[in-house]
Amino acid sequence: MRISNENKSKLDNGNIYNQQSKLDTLGIDSTKKVYSALKDKIDVTLIDEEYINDVQRYWEKRMGIKIDPVFHIYMQQNFNIKNKFFLPEVQYRLIQKSFNESKKTGAYTDKNLYDQIVKTNRQPKIYLKCVNQRYFINVNIPIKKTQITTHFNNIKDQSEFIIKPSRSANGRKVSKLIFDNNNFTLNNRVVSISELEDLYGKNFVIQELITQHSLLKSMHPSSVNTIRMLTFRWNNDITHLMSFLRIGIDGAINDNAGTGGICIGVQDDGKLNSLAVDESGNKWLNHPTTNFSFQQETFIPNFQKFKEFVIDLHHDILHHDLVSWDIAVGDDGEP
Missing domain, CATH: 3.10.320 (Class II Histocompatibility Antigen, M Beta Chain; Chain B, domain 1)
Structure with a gap:
């Protein structure tokens, strides 16, 4: 028996509806980024509903809300690991806010403060700080923009550096910066300090390119x-x-x-x-x-x-x- 295109479309729509209904019942938000990333690694028809219900009861008792168990399902189906203690990212963010003073977060995320806040010499050396378009070297000694080239000419043991925004995270705009023959080179192009300001804004840091194990x-x-x-x-x-x-x-x-x-x-x-x-x-x-x-x-x-x-x-x-x-x-x- 052949199925007409119209009936096939109805069947497909019905399957999609049933799958979405199951996701909704289990508390999985199909609009979230984590589901989009993992959906091809999950078989909805093989979800262990008893396990997921146990997961939901555990976290609802402790946090008073239903969690999204998509990561629990991914771990079970791909690694054969069932563990209700896995903490979804959304809930982790809530817990993080409970233990960390959000008003202080800005200071702790500013990489131009790390040499002051984190008391260890085992961190990358900072060669230049740009803070609100003002420049500093050698533990916060002010330097004029016109003196930066001379400062880097005096660095004899290194010609490759790392430049990054000082108030962002997750590896955004981290690049290797080369200084040679009085010039900075970024992504194979000679750039001026003013061009670095255009690319990185008023707050960035140039630091040591460390040698790893x-x-x-x-x-x-x-x-x-x-x-x-x-x-x-x-x-x-x-x-x-x-x-x-x-x-x-x-x-x-x-x-x-x-x-x-x-x-x-x-x-x-x-x-x-x-x-x-x-x-x-x-x-x-x-x-x-x-x-x-x-x-x-x-x-x-x-x-x-x-x-x-x-x-x-x-x-x-x-x-x-x-x-x-x-x-x-x-x-x-x-x-």
């Missing part, structure tokens, strides 16, 4: 591949909650998942998980650019020191109890 470099050499580490203060006791490694791809200089990078979990002893994922939920047994194998047993060197490092730094962050750190592995294996 050979292990991290072998994964993707053109990006500094950092460990995202989360620390939490509770009753004045600060603990390390979790970590994952972010790795760039395709020759990019930044490692953020939101700009195309991949992520891989780091266990509490520093061992990497056996596969990485990207923002669209794709799984990678090998790095898509360098073919570095995540199946081999790999450890972040001195990982206990890394945990102690971020816990110690958190003691200076007084207004935020929940802090995310991006920590590089230096060429000496130290954080």
